[in-house]
Amino acid sequence: MENIRVIEKTGKESGKTVAVMAGVHGNEVCGINAFNKLIPSLKLDKGKAIFIYANLEAIKQNKRFVECNLNRCFLKKQPRDVKDTLEGKTAVQIMKRLDQVDALLDVHASNSVDSVPFVIGEKITWEYSKVMPFKIISFNWAEFEKGATDEYMNDQGKAGICIECGYVLDPKGQERAETSILNFLKKAGLIKGDVKETKDQKIFKIVDLYKNKNESFKKARDFADFEYLNKKTLIGYEGKKEVFAEKGSHIIFVRDRQELNQECFVLAKELKL
Numbered sequence: 491m492e493n494i495r496v497i498e499k500t501g502k503e504s505g506k507t508v509a510v511m512a513g514v515h516g517n518e519v520c521g522i523n524a525f526n527k528l529i530p531s532l533k534l535d536k537g538k539a540i541f542i543y544a545n546l547e548a549i550k551q552n553k554r555f556v557e558c559n560l561n562r563c564f565l566k567k568q569p570r571d572v573k574d575t576l577e578g579k580t581a582v583q584i585m586k587r588l589d590q591v592d593a594l595l596d597v598h599a600s601n602s603v604d605s606v607p608f609v610i611g612e613k614i615t616w617e618y619s620k621v622m623p624f625k626i627i628s629f630n631w632a633e634f635e636k637g638a639t640d641e642y643m644n645d646q647g648k649a650g651i652c653i654e655c656g657y658v659l660d661p662k663g664q665e666r667a668e669t670s671i672l673n674f675l676k677k678a679g680l681i682k683g684d685v686k687e688t689k690d691q692k693i694f695k696i697v698d699l700y701k702n703k704n705e706s707f708k709k710a711r712d713f714a715d716f717e718y719l720n721k722k723t724l725i726g727y728e729g730k731k732e733v734f735a736e737k738g739s740h741i742i743f744v745r746d747r748q749e750l751n752q753e754c755f756v757l758a759k760e761l762k763l
């Protein structure tokens with residue numbers, strides 16, 4: 491049984507072929523809800539759009555994933571422990587589709603209530619990033635995390651953009667997802683009409699990702715995503731060891747971790763254009 495559901499829409503005129511994905515993490519429902527709302531009445535002027543519900547079993551179970559994180563499985567050569575999992579096989583199905591498209595938008599959300607919405611995009615996605623309804627654009631994730639959908643596209647010289655729509659149960663998250671999907675289709679030329687660039691976007695380069703190698707990790711306090719560290723700051727404890735971040739970075743995704751080798755927090759630097 492296929493673990494994806496694909497819906498194709500085609501315009502009357504020829505144009506680009508793009509993919510839009512939701513459910514890569516099955517419990518990030520705002521993308522799935524946006525799909526359910528937009529797709530039935532959506533009409534394209536040009537080209538083709540492929541909408542992919544990406545992990546049906548995880549969506550059904552309302553879980554992030556079933557066996558392993560699907561958004562680390564988009565690798566031409568999957569490691570053995572990934573290959574045989576549900577998500578490993580699902581990524582193979584999806585990669586066949588992605589190989590046939592010119593650009594990708596992948597819709598995500600966060601399970602933490604105070605999360606800040608942002609775009610993950612590289613230089614190659616810039617024209618799309620600029621029209622996403624988000625104030626924050628981040629890049630350089632692929633240096634620290636392998637196997638994401640956006641990186642899979644970028645590595646082939648194609649635009650792969652990922653949006654983090656904010657807290658999963660915030661109705662604004664679904665609105666952001668809907669606007670992003672429509673703006674993406676407009677920018678790709680599949681729907682006629684102008685699309686405005688978002689004003690005052692801030693750009694952050696991901697500069698470090700901390701994993702707990704030896705012991706469990708516990709955060710020292712709550713941090714707002716993209717909080718600026720105006721001095722050297724205690725972020726948390728790996729076992730008894732204090733873990734600091736230097737002054738001048740912004741911190742994202744600080745999480746307690748029991749298992750080893752997990753992503754505990756991420757550091758970013760703001761780029762002034």
Ligand SMILES: [Zn+2]
Nearest residue numbers: 515518598599
């Ligand atoms: Zn996600």
